[in-house]
Amino acid sequence: MSLTFTRRRAAAAVLAAGLLVPLTACGNDDSKNDTGSAKATESATGVPKANLTVLAAASLTDVFKTAGAAYEKKNPGTKITFSFAGSQELVAQVKQGAPADALVTADTKSMDGVKADTSTPTVIAKNRLVIATVEGNPHKVDELKDLADTKLKVVLAAPEVPAGKYSKKILDAQKITVKPVSQEPNVRAVLSKVELGEADAGLVYKTDAETALDKVDAIEIPDAQNAIAEYPAAALKHSKNAEAAAAFVAWLSTPEAQKILQDAGFQKP
Structure with a gap:
């Protein structure tokens, strides 16, 4: 074999090896980018990371703060911001196109009012009314009929508010x-x-009174005279985080979330 031919073969081998190096490096970079992208958009539980805004009934204020913290711990990278108000206000916000991801109301009628804007709702909890009185119950309020006393200063939720509707009903x-x-x-x-x-x-709802037992007394209302409040939850169709919003709503029905709700005094759905 000639020396010239040998040199040509050696040069060709070096050139081929040089070409393979950058191709392999590109393959490794692509793999790292794919993996990095997945980690940046999805938590360890498979739920997409997102900053969620949840519109929730005012009576959920305390329990949802606890639930939200538990959900964020379970799904690192997800942040939940709650906006609490009367259900009628929340419905108005949805109709106006408020930038939110999920809705939880204190009655099914309010949720039905925005059915075109939500996924299929799921009832996540129930509640009941009690009579809240000034601490020590100085006016000796024992039952519903005592609220008719004109000397008593009674305050109610407005008729368009779920708690107001339930109050009027009973x-x-x-x-x-x-x-x-x-x-x-x-x-x-x-x-x-x-x-x-x-x-x-x-x-007020039983769960509301239980958040302030150091300041008010709660008088139970018999089942036969009471009303049961239902809390439906749904993801909003216009959410920019549809999958993450649906995951949070679904989580509210899990044993972990149900324990948080029931520990706060809410009834099983």
């Missing part, structure tokens, strides 16, 4: 006429009036 059923000193935009505002001593009594 008072009408017992043929009890109450003249409230004010009608509030959400149930937490009712509780606040009683806590501050601006009202002697008010109708």
